[in-house]
Amino acid sequence: MKEVIETGDFDFYPVEHHIIDSSTDGKKVEIKWSDGHLSKFHFIWLRDNCPCCIHPDTREPIFNIVSMPDDLLIYSVSTTQEGFLEVIWSGEPHTSYFHPGWLRSHCFDLLKKPFPEPLTWDSKNKKEPDRFDWNEIISDPKTERKWLYSLVETGCSIIQNVEPSKNGLIQIAKRIGVIRETNFGLTFDVEAKTGPDTAAYTEIGLPPHTDLPTREYQPGLQLLHCLKNSVKGGESILVDGFRVAEEIRLKEPETFDLLTSVPWDFGNRSTLTDYRWKTPMIKLDNNGKIEEIRVGNFLRVPLQIDFDLIEPMYKAYKLLETLNHDDRFKLRFRLEQGECLIIDNRRILHARDSFDSSTGERHLCGCYIERDELWSSIRMIERRNRQKRMNSALNQ
Amino acid sequence: MKEVIETGDFDFYPVEHHIIDSSTDGKKVEIKWSDGHLSKFHFIWLRDNCPCCIHPDTREPIFNIVSMPDDLLIYSVSTTQEGFLEVIWSGEPHTSYFHPGWLRSHCFDLLKKPFPEPLTWDSKNKKEPDRFDWNEIISDPKTERKWLYSLVETGCSIIQNVEPSKNGLIQIAKRIGVIRETNFGLTFDVEAKTGPDTAAYTEIGLPPHTDLPTREYQPGLQLLHCLKNSVKGGESILVDGFRVAEEIRLKEPETFDLLTSVPWDFGNRSTLTDYRWKTPMIKLDNNGKIEEIRVGNFLRVPLQIDFDLIEPMYKAYKLLETLNHDDRFKLRFRLEQGECLIIDNRRILHARDSFDSSTGERHLCGCYIERDELWSSIRMIERRNRQKRMNSALNQ
Structure with a gap:
């Protein structure tokens, strides 16, 4: 002390x-x-x-x-x-x-980066998100550490053997930090609904997208917990948006310049709210490193930019969307009951195939957490490790 | 229809x-x-x-x-x-x-900015935040519109005649949008506490600061509702961070370059959490416009930058802090029971004088909301106005 x-x-x-x-x-x-x-x-x-x-x-x-x-x-x-x-x-x-x-x-x-750099992936070097067992995470600090670092590096992970309920989701969320409530609620139920206020709440396939690119602050982490999945269809798809952006930077530098500099109009409107945000689809940090991806075909409002930029911007958008839909970049897997998918929503796009409600039930329950809650959790694990090293040195 | x-x-x-x-x-x-x-x-x-x-x-x-x-x-x-x-x-x-x-x-x-530009202020052209009456806001759409636009333009406002309770605060928050919960809670009580986990919860004066510069996403709006204020001291102070930044840009361009380009280390640690964020104190958008201020003397962790930058950065920080403390930029007023202060936390710094708990009680209750909830509210008001215009045209 x-x-x-x-x-x-x-x-x-x-x-x-x-x-x-x-x-x-x-x-x-x-x-x-x-x-x-x-x-x-x-x-x-x-x-x-x-x-x-x-x-x-x-x-x-x-x-x-x-x-x-x-x-x-x-x-x-x-x-x-x-x-x-x-x-x-x-x-x-x-x-x-x-x-x-x-x-x-x-x-x-001796200053070093506090966290590992993102290890970008495509379908060649990654087949599925890393999987971890919920009971091991809560009982073994080493597994928890491995899980959190994997999430930082790959931008996605699946936790298995989670109670298939909203409560199971909230337990995981609270293990990381504070849930970020939005107009869709503290948690949200992804299932085919009557009177859906967004495409997620229908049976239609969802193209690769980040959630809420329509907000000034796009949520950092998204949790999608599978309560039921017995339908035909509805497979989950992930795309590493950083990997796609790297490809464009390398092969189409002029398109990359447009995507990182010309603002794009995102929006999500309902009878009660009207959220919009205008920002480039790919955001770079001060050092030119890819920092954030925003994309969502169904989360757009009419583009409002200089007339002369319309054609080149749509061309750039088409290239981005074509790559986002390319199997070269896709992980495809089926989320099973009791599995919770966690993604870095500012990097990883998610999508799903359409499904047929008449063949069974599909019900995911989701929520958002800020990304720095994850980093705080990692720092706390490292702090406890330092405490252990200190105590063992003092006891020698 | x-x-x-x-x-x-x-x-x-x-x-x-x-x-x-x-x-x-x-x-x-x-x-x-x-x-x-x-x-x-x-x-x-x-x-x-x-x-x-x-x-x-x-x-x-x-x-x-x-x-x-x-x-x-x-x-x-x-x-x-x-x-x-x-x-x-x-x-x-x-x-x-x-x-x-x-x-x-x-x-x-005919494209135009959806919202008015910030009208920056100092103590010469502004004496106090604009005041609005809560009952008028909820009963008269024109007053509500005026209030929200004033908040966008000046970055601050005071609502009067609010029920002096947590419930009163939540009513105002929900009028704008969804509350952003943090590790300090859905709402937080600002009063002298035993075992405070941040300076706000003591009697000491607080230097001008933004709240949670320690987070990846600094909260957009802060509400501080006065439940009790009978102590000696504890006056409220506001500084327009954009105005101070403009002054530095004009008079000390080299310092401005440092403040907008060299990242600074913010942090807030407790026994349970360890939030940190590293970013320049003044953030510019792609067009060089001042977009966000982060500052908080007590919300820092040891600076970790190139050794050669330490001295110039501390010099730049000293200038920024000296101006933030200068009466030329300060609004000073006393928040009375039943008054709720709302500030744009990414632009306006707030501070308070120290107070003496033995002379009475001082109890504020606060919460955060994202800034785009405010913009959504304004769009909804304008949408309802368009609906009225349309209906009256149809009825003619």
Whole structure:
């Protein structure tokens, strides 16, 4: 517990390397670790992250950059008997103590991506989503970790042996985080309905699409849990939208430029609501990396762009849709009762074949969760692993 | 009702102009209207928006661009007795009928922004958020419209005479749309608490911030409803983040470049969750327009960027924070019992002065809604207005 408070936040930082030397020129600190690794830290960053300048309960920073003295510098650094880095400040009567485990884990040269990169797939290198057993997920932290990482990497997974009920769905959702309610409800029932307000609630086949591209914030994760599936037809189809986008980028760069720069009009209207969003179908991040896909033939409203762009944009859309419908990119499988499909809705398109209600029943129950709930869950698993490593080191 | 179905969607399109002439070169249609206005429509766009190619229940498009014949062209156009545009297709045995009201409202030359642009403000041109009376909002559609447009333009408003309870808050939220639940709950109580998990739940002053910059999707709207406020202190402060960003763009363009391009580390950790998001503090859209602000001194985790960027980024952050704290940009007011403050959380920063719980009680109840719920509400008001215009024309 002492160690936790000393690091300033709620996390755990096992001490696996010791500071054997530290020096400063007043503006940066250089540290040599017991394994020979060298780190350097900037004085403003160290001042900002002083572990005593946090609120004792919330553990949130209370240091305010606005009131930092202009002449602040480091007066001296040294290592305490407990192995902490002691920083005495000049320009402000303050001393900071940095926990060696915390400091090492924040070394700027060791920074790495917190999560694995997406591993894009097509029907050649993937046949079905990875499957996991619900009882193993809730009883074995290693299986849970494997499941969550698989979801980050491949953008899809199936959990088996889930209670075939709305309650079964909610259990999985709550394992990850908070459900995002929409105008379709906290959860929604995908079955052939009377007076459907969207194509999903009919028997017709659904073309590959993301859910709610019509919203400013397209839901991050979608869960589709199979309560009943005895109909003829209704097979599930997934397409890795990032993989299709990569193909277009490689083979039709001009089309890719249109799809990533010209906004497209999405919409979903009912008698009660009128959601619309206008944005390119493929979104790139600041570094040009593919970040998000929006597509849904039935979730469009009339395109409103410059007249001269209409023909090239429809041509680009046709290419995108042609590839989305190409078997080269499709995973096709049958979701069985008690199986819950989870997809990254900002990357993976889903579709279904039409089905015939007279041959049986088909009933899925779905919900949405933000994607950062998944990332929070992964961080918490890693935090608990660090806690275990720390405790086992303390007990040795 | 006939008219509604003929336009293909759920909206209403009063016929205020008639088609007096139409012609085609096979690829585009030119229309002359009774007021002299000219429109042109592209053949692919018209084919895509054929009002009979929608699902009869969901009113969603079922035309699929992938199966459009390569040799599709317009064979002829004419005006029907009812005033509809008739398009006979070549390359496909199909005829489309376009409703004149619908067609006119989609004229490419008359396209306009669906919503007013943000009118940014500082303490010189604005003293307090616009105030509206809850009973007038729910009884008078014109007041409701005025309220919603004011919220879009100024990014903030106060509703008065609201039942000072959680129920009062939920009534307002549901008037706009679906509440976005977070790890802080469906609604959250802002008061001094034992064991607070964030600074909001203490007595300390809160610096100007947006809520949950720590999430991939920063909530669009925040509602803060005052149930009790009898303490000394605890005044409310708002800052127009777009206005501050404009100031930096104008006066310190290099700093603006850093704030819009270098990602910043936000985070909110508790014993149960670990939300983090890394993104620039000021986000621009594809056209360089300021789109979103994220800021919250207490909602940060240690910055992890290239070592060489640390000093310039802290300098940029200091400037941003200095301006956010500058009285030139602040609205300051006291939220009274029964008043509900609503802000665009991706634009407007909010803050509060510290207060002293021994002098009375201060209890706000808050929740989040996505911003596009607001836009959907505005579209529905405009749709009802169009319905009224149509009905009154039909009755004449």
